[in-house]
Amino acid sequence: MALNIRELALEALVLIEKNEYSYQDALNGQLMKYQFLSKQDRGFLNRLISGTLEYKIRLDYVINKFSNVPVNKQKPLIRSLIRMSVYQILFMDSVPDSAAVNEAVKLAKKKGFNRLSGFVNGVLRSVTRERDSIEYPDSKSDEYLSVYYSMPKWIVKMVTEQYGPDKAFKMIAASLEEAPINIFVNRRKTDIDTVCETVAKEGLTPHRISPDKAKLKSDSSTAFSKGIESHLTDTYKKNALKLKGVDYLSRYDSFKDGLYTVQDVSSMLVGFLAEYLIDNKIDKDRVKVLDMCSAPGSKAMYIANVSDKVHVSSRDISEYKRDLILENVERLGVDNIDVKVSDALIFDERSEGRYDLVLLDAPCSGLGVIRRKKDIKYNLSSDQVDELVDIQKKMLKNAAEYTRLDGYLIYSTCTINKQENEYQVEEFLNEHDEYELLYEKQLLTGIDNSDGFYVALLKRR
DSSP: OOOOHHHHHHHHHHHHHTTSSOHHHHHHHHHHHTTTSOHHHHHHHHHHHHHHHHTHHHHHHHHHHHOSSOGGGSOHHHHHHHHHHHHHHHHOTTSOHHHHHHHHHHHHHHTTOHHHHHHHHHHHHHHHHHGGGOOOSOTTSHHHHHHHTTOOHHHHHHHHHHHOHHHHHHHHHHTTSOOOEEEEEOTTTOOHHHHHHHHHHTTOEEEEOOTTTTTOOOSOOSHHHHHHHHHHHHHHHHHEEEEESOSOGGGSHHHHTTSEEEOOHHHHHHHHHHHHHHHHTOOOSSEEEEESSOTTOHHHHHHHHHOTTEEEEEEESSHHHHHHHHHHHHHHTOOSEEEEEOOTTSOOGGGTTOEEEEEEEOOOOOTTOTTTSTTTTTSOOHHHHHHHHHHHHHHHHHHHHHEEEEEEEEEEESOOOTTTTHHHHHHHHHHOTTEEEEEEEEEOBTTBSSOOEEEEEEEEO
16 A cells, blocks of 8 residues: 555654654654655655745644634644645645645544544635635734744844844745755765766766855955965865755765765865864874864864874764764764763863864854754744853853864854854953954855854964
């Protein structure tokens, strides 16, 4: 009997709704369990889960227009089923309205909700009849941005206050766009030309990444910044690719054989900055690098590949995260790295003043990667962000002590929140006058051709 893809999507959405799984874990769980699905079915499953989740606020707004039971009062399965079906009606032109409605009614009955099947049918048929006349909030209001682009109000307010309404609109709208799959080449095993040939044979389409299109240039005009940017331009051309036509990445031999690692162009900045320092600024036979919050290890892997004189100490808080790093170590064939469980909040006296380069890719709100992590915007509050700011501050204080005199500290996050980025570094510099800021960059989704990402390079004088 053929699998019902809508049923598989519904199962994942209910797990997410009950907070039993994250979006990524629920999606990957279904994709792993049903690897034999056709590419078309996998694409449909992926879109149903991700689309329903990322448009949840807008879907709920529409449902509440036509339902006599508010969304938040509905049972988790019925709520998820109606959302998924309304998503098909509003956003999937390839799905006939009748199919979306009828399949939802069948699923309601199959899952033991016979008495509610009429309710499901009535709400969905009302949406199909009235969808062209749905009234949304005033298009100039924050409420419109929140509803139409499914962004929690507090995030809309924060982004608008920090960046102004024009940039806020572009960033919030871009959070619903499909995120590209970018990779960097594992130079220990291969080169970019070979990777291009290999993935093309696997049916993928590689595109070289232009740093100019990614708008990766800093506003700084110092000689140091110019030297970095010249290096970045060259390094992106030699190492970075965008892949199109990807079905399920771990199915490809090129990935399993460790020819490359997946990483957005924005977070590649960290590895490329480290490479510039190791090649041009750290004059030592053996360069000791500490990556304090390393999992899954992409940045550490790149830095370890820079030179045989580099040794990377890769750390993270749990055995689970350590194992994620070790999986990449084995797949990529990296041998100049050690991996241990360590809490970046707890000061390690043995690491004091020991490292030439310390990387703190800090735990953050993740507001720069919403288009990749569809549920992150719903599972975060402004109070939690304040807690993260305090955690980052404590970790930065430890990182400052681990960096040797004349050594370097790279601080990065995958968020656009200035409290976690510019303001965090500004406060750090005010409290640590032995450090100077050499380079700083904030990338914004919708403004730059990348995820939202912040990086600051500091030197201990």
